[in-house]
Amino acid sequence: MIGGILPKKDPPMPSPSLPNEYAVELTPPDISAYREGNTGIPYIWRFEGSQPGPHAMISAIVHGNEPAGAIALDWLMQRDFRPARGTLTLAFMNIAAYEAFDPADPNATRWVDEDFNRVWARDVLEGDRDSVELRRAREVQPAVAAADRLLDIHTMQHLAPPVMIAGTRPKGVALAREIGVPRIVISDAGHAAGVRMRDHGAFDDASSDASACLIECGQHWEASAGTLAKDATARFLVALGMAGDDLVAEAGGEKPEPQVFFDVTEAVTIEQGFTFAQPFTGGEIIENAGTLLGHDGDRAVVTPYDECMLVMPSKRLWPGQTAVRLARRTT
Numbered sequence: 001m002i003g004g005i006l007p008k009k010d011p012p013m014p015s016p017s018l019p020n021e022y023a024v025e026l027t028p029p030d031i032s033a034y035r036e037g038n039t040g041i042p043y044i045w046r047f048e049g050s051q052p053g054p055h056a057m058i059s060a061i062v063h064g065n066e067p068a069g070a071i072a073l074d075w076l077m078q079r080d081f082r083p084a085r086g087t088l089t090l091a092f093m094n095i096a097a098y099e100a101f102d103p104a105d106p107n108a109t110r111w112v113d114e115d116f117n118r119v120w121a122r123d124v125l126e127g128d129r130d131s132v133e134l135r136r137a138r139e140v141q142p143a144v145a146a147a148d149r150l151l152d153i154h155t156m157q158h159l160a161p162p163v164m165i166a167g168t169r170p171k172g173v174a175l176a177r178e179i180g181v182p183r184i185v186i187s188d189a190g191h192a193a194g195v196r197m198r199d200h201g202a203f204d205d206a207s208s209d210a211s212a213c214l215i216e217c218g219q220h221w222e223a224s225a226g227t228l229a230k231d232a233t234a235r236f237l238v239a240l241g242m243a244g245d246d247l248v249a250e251a252g253g254e255k256p257e258p259q260v261f262f263d264v265t266e267a268v269t270i271e272q273g274f275t276f277a278q279p280f281t282g283g284e285i286i287e288n289a290g291t292l293l294g295h296d297g298d299r300a301v302v303t304p305y306d307e308c309m310l311v312m313p314s315k316r317l318w319p320g321q322t323a324v325r326l327a328r329r330t331t
Contacts, residue, residue, distance in 0.1 A: 041142075047089075056083075056236070150210075187330075264326065268296070309326070312324065
């Protein structure tokens with residue numbers, strides 16, 4: 001079931017050292033100066049504006065080998081940014097994995113014990129499982145729950161067009177429109193392997209106005225991912241009335257293109273072992289229904305409709321994980 005939780009009996013899944021085919025163009029910033037935080041939670045910082053407003057959180061390094069978000073938060077911290085209104089929380093998340101990052105083996109430190117972005121179901125957070133990531137998630141959960149707007153900064157395995165992940169609620173799509181970047185916005189329900197932080201609590205509650213977006217800024221280590229992370233951060237803050245347009249200019253991003261919107265109709269969850277039919281990287285629009293995408297064991301997986309977009313095909317092709325998501329354009 002999409003959005004389900006891992007059974008308690010399952011041990012943590014180590015992050016495999018996958019072959020790397022991409023240059024590491026980004027230098028992860030040293031964030032040790034931010035260790036103490038100012039909230040009672042290590043690496044979590046909170047700043048108050050002079051006027052009332054929303055409580056926004058920007059989170060980074062949910063995965064330890066994705067430095068773009070750390071670059072964006074370090075940029076705000078270095079310039080002593082303070083919100084014009086409301087409350088702003090800046091959150092460096094999976095510290096243990098980030099500190100282990102090695103550009104000579106950059107795929108090895110996505111996590112330490114398990115994926116930090118699959119542990120956000122209440123049953124998991126309040127259960128008796130244990131891992132490095134779960135201990136940190138439990139530590140930072142009060143800060144996440146306190147926010148009513150979230151921008152969670154990520155990057156992708158492959159060179160592919162950046163995407164904004166807006167969840168399943170209209171409020172997530174509305175927030176993506178307000179931010180205005182990147183061009184592609186995806187609505188989806190997540191993964192069978194576990195609940196993402198952007199879907200935690202009120203963010204996925206239709207009765208709450210709390211909303212969240214997860215941005216995938218490009219390939220993990222391409223230079224443009226760091227620039228987009230700063231640009232999206234600035235636009236998020238401007239959209240909430242926390243910053244002026246000068247912050248966007250300082251971020252140095254490109255002029256936004258008109259956004260296009262897609263709904264994920266299926267997350268292909270691996271049952272046996274998945275092999276792609278072609279070296280897909282994501283963002284491909286497959287013209288015809290019935291086009292072979294790959295095999296899960298003996299089962300052929302094909303496009304279910306014409307003009308099907310592939311969302312973030314994975315290299316981690318073991319049972320229980322998402323091989324690829326299939327999306328249809330809405331507007």
